[in-house]
Structures are given as structure tokens and as C-alpha cells.
Amino acid sequence: MTESHATEPILKVENLVVSYGRVEAVRGVSxxxxxxxxxxxxxxxxxxxxSIINAVSGIVRPKAGTITFEGRDxxxxxxxxLVGEGLVQVPEGRQILGTLTIHENLQLGGWHTNxxxxxxxxxxxxxxxxERRDLPAGALSGGEQQMLAIGRxxxxxxxxxxxxxxxxxxxxxxxxxxxxxxxEIRASGTTVVLIEQNARRALRAADHGYVLASGEIAHEGPAxxxxxxxxxxxxxxxx
Amino acid sequence: MxxxxxxxxxxxxxxxxAIGFTLVFGVLDRLNLAHPAVFAVSAFVGIExxxxxxxxxWYTLPIVFVVGGLLGIIIERVAFRPLKNRPDAHFAGLxxxxxxxxxxxxxxQWRYGPNTRRFPADSFPSTTFTVFxxxxxxxxxxxxxxxxxxxxxxxxxxxxxxxGRGMRAIAENPTAARVLxxxxxxxTMTTFAISSxxxxxxxxxxxxxxxxxxxxxxxxxxxxxxxxxxxxxxGSLPGALVGGxxxxxxxxFAVANxxxxxxxxxxxxxxxxxxxxxxxxxxxxxxxxxx
Numbered sequence: 001m002t003e004s005h006a007t008e009p010i011l012k013v014e015n016l017v018v019s020y021g022r023v024e025a026v027r028g029v030s031x032x033x034x035x036x037x038x039x040x041x042x043x044x045x046x047x048x049x050x051s052i053i054n055a056v057s058g059i060v061r062p063k064a065g066t067i068t069f070e071g072r073d074x075x076x077x078x079x080x081x082l083v084g085e086g087l088v089q090v091p092e093g094r095q096i097l098g099t100l101t102i103h104e105n106l107q108l109g110g111w112h113t114n115x116x117x118x119x120x121x122x123x124x125x126x127x128x129x130x131e132r133r134d135l136p137a138g139a140l141s142g143g144e145q146q147m148l149a150i151g152r153x154x155x156x157x158x159x160x161x162x163x164x165x166x167x168x169x170x171x172x173x174x175x176x177x178x179x180x181x182x183x184e185i186r187a188s189g190t191t192v193v194l195i196e197q198n199a200r201r202a203l204r205a206a207d208h209g210y211v212l213a214s215g216e217i218a219h220e221g222p223a224x225x226x227x228x229x230x231x232x233x234x235x236x237x238x239x
Numbered sequence: 240m241x242x243x244x245x246x247x248x249x250x251x252x253x254x255x256x257a258i259g260f261t262l263v264f265g266v267l268d269r270l271n272l273a274h275p276a277v278f279a280v281s282a283f284v285g286i287e288x289x290x291x292x293x294x295x296x297w298y299t300l301p302i303v304f305v306v307g308g309l310l311g312i313i314i315e316r317v318a319f320r321p322l323k324n325r326p327d328a329h330f331a332g333l334x335x336x337x338x339x340x341x342x343x344x345x346x347x348q349w350r351y352g353p354n355t356r357r358f359p360a361d362s363f364p365s366t367t368f369t370v371f372x373x374x375x376x377x378x379x380x381x382x383x384x385x386x387x388x389x390x391x392x393x394x395x396x397x398x399x400x401x402x403g404r405g406m407r408a409i410a411e412n413p414t415a416a417r418v419l420x421x422x423x424x425x426x427t428m429t430t431f432a433i434s435s436x437x438x439x440x441x442x443x444x445x446x447x448x449x450x451x452x453x454x455x456x457x458x459x460x461x462x463x464x465x466x467x468x469x470x471x472x473x474g475s476l477p478g479a480l481v482g483g484x485x486x487x488x489x490x491x492f493a494v495a496n497x498x499x500x501x502x503x504x505x506x507x508x509x510x511x512x513x514x515x516x517x518x519x520x521x522x523x524x525x526x527x528x529x530x
Binding site for chain 2: 078
């Protein structure tokens with residue numbers, strides 16, 4: 001990596017537009033993530049958060065805009081290639097392969113790397129998965145499935161991990177656990193982009209936040225400032 | 240005893256044909272109706288290899304396997320991939336694969352004409368065995384062994400290998416497979432190639448078994464293959480194996496005990512009977528699609 005890259009953000013999204021047919025879900029969004037930081041995109045349902053994540057990870061092709069990862073333009077790079085390059089998504093709703101075993105799910109996380117050491121590390125981090133490695137993943141509870149989804153992404157040894165609503169549908173105690181894991185991932189040097197409806201919680205964990213409304217960025221700033229901003233709290237973080 | 244063995248030989252070919260059919264259905268949720276054309280094309284290719292190139296029937300089988308694989312790639316690229324993002328991709332693929340099958344058969348007719356083709360007279364080994372008082376040729380034994388070996392190999396591939404894991408991931412959730420970094424297009428293409436390679440070997444073995452190949456042979460086995468995978472449970476590999484053997488046995492017994500015109504009546508009657516008792520098919524216990 002050259003000197004200029006080191007100071008550049010690991011992820012840079014510029015003027016991103018995502019549309020489904022005539023409906024524009026994302027309307028010219030720009031944001032960036034410094035290497036090793038935890039940033040969050042918050043906003044109500046339908047604000048365009050998942051569309052942004054899916055565009056970055058190559059699942060959805062953007063209509064306009066550019067996405068740069070580690071200095072390279074990845075706007076048109078396919079999803080499977082991006083995983084090989086270290087950009088991995090933990091999808092909304094976990095997307096566990098329930099008929100495959102836990103171990104097979106983790107092996108699939110290493111489709112490109114075939115990294116058995118990485119699978120061992122995931123088992124050390126989540127002993128509950130190691131105990132049940134040969135059971136169908138569908139037998140796990142919701143919280144355990146979320147751990148599997150995160151573990152599966154870590155097997156690819158990502159340098160950037162995108163988490164789409166990791167706390168969705170989980171009990172408060174499990175949500176604490178998920179956030180603890182997210183902070184551990186970040187502490188290990190991996191850059192994290194977190195999407196959450198649980199905006200307060202996400203902003204408390206993040207360095208920098210972006211508040212989305214109707215496919216546009218309504219507010220941005222250091223996460224602590226957003227939490228302290230009365231207007232933001234009133235309009236977007238209410239209840 | 241003779242009937243039982245004859246039923247097993249024919250049934251193993253049905254099973255090999257059907258297992259390729261059901262593989263694509265189980266992994267990709269698509270019915271590839273060009274599969275019967277691969278069956279027919281490979282029979283003619285097999286005869287050509289023996290007749291013109293002078294190869295022994297044993298050497299033709301691996302070549303037919305490879306030819307089948309290439310046809311599978313063509314089918315995927317031409318009949319399925321361009322249509323995969325359409326909302327009616329199921330139906331579109333069904334129709335376009337029928338169209339491609341028609342083109343394959345038309346090419347056969349252009350090259351070989353409408354007549355039945357046979358292997359040259361001395362192509363088959365003359366060795367015969369006596370098993371429990373029944374006459375069995377070396378060729379028949381080979382058909383059974385090759386079919387079962389290929390099906391076992393496929394089952395192991397799906398259950399144990401990286402490629403097999405990828406297939407099962409796509410079968411369960413294609414979007415999750417993409418997110419995980421699986422090259423879904425490549426695994427899809429490989430699945431078609433394997434499926435067609437098995438269908439091709441089935442076609443060549445079938446032609447050897449009855450020592451003839453006709454343009455319509457794919458059409459004749461198409462319904463049987465569909466019946467086998469429905470009886471076995473759509474997308475189930477063991478279901479296709481058991482279903483194929485059952486169909487082969489049922490046909491042979493119907494011919495021997497009732498009369499040859501009752502063959503299809505009994506075979507397809509059995510289909511309805513099994514579906515009445517077990518609507519999900521013999522091995523289709525789970526609701527989830529499986530390979």
C-alpha cells in the first residue's frame with residue numbers, strides 16, 4: 001500500500017444512485033469510512049439503507065455514482081469477486097443456510113480462501129457454534145444464527161465488513177452480545193459499516209454517523225455529535 | 240429372475256437419465272427440457288465414434304461424457320442464462336430449452352437422416368454370465384455398474400465437496416450464496432455440465448442396451464424421466480435412483496406378465512398410485528428444496 005492510500009478512506013461512496021425500475025431508492029448518497037473505523041448509516045425503514053449496502057457489496061448494480069474500495073473503483077465488480085478482495089456483507093435477516101450444517105455454513109464463508117485456521121478462530125470466538133458444528137444451522141436460535149452469520153463473514157478475513165440490521169428481531173440481551181462482537185471486530189482492525197434501525201444504539205457504538213431519509217443523507221457527523229443534536233434526535237431518533 | 244435383472248438394467252439407465260434431470264431441478268429450480276435431446280445426441284455420437292473412429296464402446300463412454308458436459312454448458316449459456324433475470328424465468332427457460340432441444344434434434348436429422356442407427360455388428364463383447372439361472376451379458380453388467388458408480392460419485396460430490404456445498408447453498412438460497420462470495424454463474428454452469436454429462440452417458444448406454452438409436456429416443460424417455468423424478472421426489476438424488484429402478488422393473492414385469500402394450504399403462508399407473516399415497520414423492524419428505 002502506498003503512502004497516499006494509507007491516508008485515504010478504505011471505502012468511498014460518491015453520488016450513489018440505486019433505482020428499482022422507476023423507483024429511486026437511493027438518490028445521490030456520498031459517504032466514506034476511514035480505515036479501522038466504525039461508521040453507521042441509520043434511518044427509518046425504506047430510507048435506502050439496505051440498497052446502499054447491496055450496491056457496495058455488488059449485489060445490486062447502481063444506476064449512477066462510484067464506489068471505491070482501498071483506492072480501486074469497485075462500482076462494477078461482482079459480489080463474489082468482492083468477497084475474495086476482503087469486502088464482505090452480513091446480510092439482513094442473517095440468510096443462514098438452514099439445511100446445511102453449521103460447519104458447512106462456515107466453510108462456505110471461506111469459499112475463496114479455504115482457510116481452515118479462520119474457521120478455528122470463529123469456533124474459538126463462538127464456542128456455541130463449535131459444540132454444534134454438525135447440526136443443521138436451522139436448529140440454532142435467532143441470536144446464535146446471527147453469530148453464525150457474523151462468524152461466516154469473518155472466515156473470509158474481511159478488511160471491510162458491512163452489517164445489515166444485525167440486531168433485528170433479537171432479544172435485548174442478545175443485542176448487547178451482538179454489539180459486543182461488533183466492537184471486538186472493529187478493535188481487531190477491521191473497518192465496520194453498520195446499518196441499523198436501532199439508531200441510538202448504533203450511534204453509541206460508532207465513530208461517525210449518517211442519517212438517511214428518503215434515499216438521501218439528511219445529517220452526518222461524528223456519532224456523538226449526532227446523538228447530542230436535538231434536531232436529529234427529535235426528527236429521526238424519536239421514541 | 241431374468242425379468243428382475245432386465246428390469247434392473249433398463250431401470251439403472253432411467254435412473255441415470257433422471258438423476259441429471261433432477262440435479263438441475265434441485266439446485267437451480269429449473270426444468271431443463273433439452274436434457275432428453277442430450278440423451279439422443281449422445282447415442283448418435285457414441286455410434287459415430289465406434290463406427291467411424293473405430294473406437295471400442297468402452298472408450299466412447301468417457302468421450303460421450305465430455306461431449307455431454309459441453310452440451311450442458313451450451314444449454315445453460317443459450318437457453319437459461321440470458322433469461323435468468325426475467326420475472327417469468329421458470330417458464331421462459333422451459334420453453335427455450337424445448338426450442339434448443341428441437342434444434343439439436345434437427346441437427347441430428349440433417350447429419351444422419353431419419354433412420355434408426357445401430358452399432359457395427361461386432362461392437363459388443365460376447366461374454367455372458369449365468370446369474371441364478373438367468374443369462375446376463377457383460378454389457379448389461381457394465382451398464383449397471385457404470386450407472387450406479389456415476390450416481391454414487393454424484394451423491395458424494397454433492398454431499399462432500401466444495402462444489403457440492405456451493406450447489407446446496409444455491410439450492411437453498413441463491414442470494415445468500417452470492418453474498419457469501421460463491422460465483423453463482425460458474426456453479427450453475429458446472430451443474431448443467433455435470434447433469435448433461437450424466438444424461439449423455441445414459442443415452443449412449445441406452446443405445447448399447449437396445450443396439451439402436453432413433454431421433455425420437457429422447458422424447459420417448461422424457462416422460463419417463465419426469466415420472467421418475469416426480470415419484471422419487473423433485474430434486475432428490477436417491478429418489479431418482481430408486482424411482483428409475485422401480486420404473487424399469489415395473490415395465491419389464493408388465494411386459495412379461497400382461498403384454499407389451501400394457502407397459503406404459505402399468506408404469507404410469509404406478510406413478511399416479513404413488514402420488515396418491517405420497518404426494519411429495521418417495522424421498523421428497525421435506526418441504527425445502529434439496530439437491
